[in-house]
Amino acid sequence: MMQLPRSLAALASTAAITLAALLPVQAFAATAQEQLHAFVSSVTAATGSFTQSTSGGQQSQPRPAQSGTFSFQRPGKFKWAVQKPYEQLIVADGKQVYQYDPDLAQVTVRKVDQAIGTSPAAILFGSGSLEQSFDVSALPAKDGLEWLRAKPRTTDAGFSRVDIGFKDNRPVRIELLDAFGQTTRVDLSNIVPNPAINAQDFTFTPPKGVDVVNM
Numbered sequence: 001m002m003q004l005p006r007s008l009a010a011l012a013s014t015a016a017i018t019l020a021a022l023l024p025v026q027a028f029a030a031t032a033q034e035q036l037h038a039f040v041s042s043v044t045a046a047t048g049s050f051t052q053s054t055s056g057g058q059q060s061q062p063r064p065a066q067s068g069t070f071s072f073q074r075p076g077k078f079k080w081a082v083q084k085p086y087e088q089l090i091v092a093d094g095k096q097v098y099q100y101d102p103d104l105a106q107v108t109v110r111k112v113d114q115a116i117g118t119s120p121a122a123i124l125f126g127s128g129s130l131e132q133s134f135d136v137s138a139l140p141a142k143d144g145l146e147w148l149r150a151k152p153r154t155t156d157a158g159f160s161r162v163d164i165g166f167k168d169n170r171p172v173r174i175e176l177l178d179a180f181g182q183t184t185r186v187d188l189s190n191i192v193p194n195p196a197i198n199a200q201d202f203t204f205t206p207p208k209g210v211d212v213v214n215m
Contacts (some may be wrong), residue, residue, distance in 0.1 A: 007183035032148035032166050033136055045073040052082075057182035077111050077202040093206040098204040106208040110215045137162060145172055 053065040068083040076094040081087075089100040092112055099108040133154070139147035145165030153161070158178065165173040174186040206212050 031138070032146060032164060033138075043193045045071070045195060045197050046191060046193050047071045047195050047197070049189045051187045051189075052184065054182055054184045057178070057180045071197055071201055073202065079201055089204075093201060093202050093204065098206070100204070100210075101114070105210045107210055107212045108215060109212060133199055143173075 016104075049067070049069050051065060051067045054063050063086045066082045066084065066088075068081045068082050072078040072080065076092060078090075081089040082089070087102050089097045091100075093124050095112060097110050097112055099110075099137065100106075133153055134150040136148060136150050139149050141147065143165065145167050147163055147165050149161055149163050151161045160177045160179060162177075163175045164171055165175075171188055171191075174187070176184040176186075178184070
């Protein structure tokens with residue numbers, strides 16, 4: 001199995017935090033953008049499940065869909081665990097991001113700001129507002145969902161835009177378009193906001209015998 005390209009690994013990391021940003025909020029938050037603002041002040045952690053697929057662009061063949069679980073805790077801690085069709089683990093402890101590929105027996109280590117960059121994740125790490133780093137606009141409803149679009153104001157975010165679909169005040173789908181024309185779709189389920197999470201969930205020690213690559 002080939003290792004995920006750095007851009008896709010960054011998208012996976014971004015998705016892990018983005019989906020945590022888009023959890024159920026109070027019914028008074030009428031629009032998707034208001035729900036984002038409500039999250040910043042009301043949700044500090046989450047757990048849930050995801051399925052993820054990538055399509056389009058110049059890839060020679062479709063990549064198999066992935067599924068797994070995630071957890072998140074502000075500021076800057078998350079775990080993104082791919083379980084099928086093969087195992088892969090991405091863990092952020094607030095300072096560094098570890099990407100572990102058991103098949104390759106390799107761990108890649110990056111600083112959080114290097115792995116995430118100016119993404120929706122970066123906003124949740126600190127106290128910035130969405131509008132400081134993104135142009136945000138409403139999109140027409142489709143697939144029974146209400147949508148918004150966030151475009152990064154810088155050119156080094158690792159993606160062109162992120163679209164988020166809501167239903168019943170819940171994020172249901174995230175679609176990330178990268179610079180290569182590939183769309184990464186993440187569907188969310190079983191989201192639990194503000195659970196009790198063990199701090200050890202966000203620590204990672206490379207297993208013995210694996211290669212550790214510091215980026």
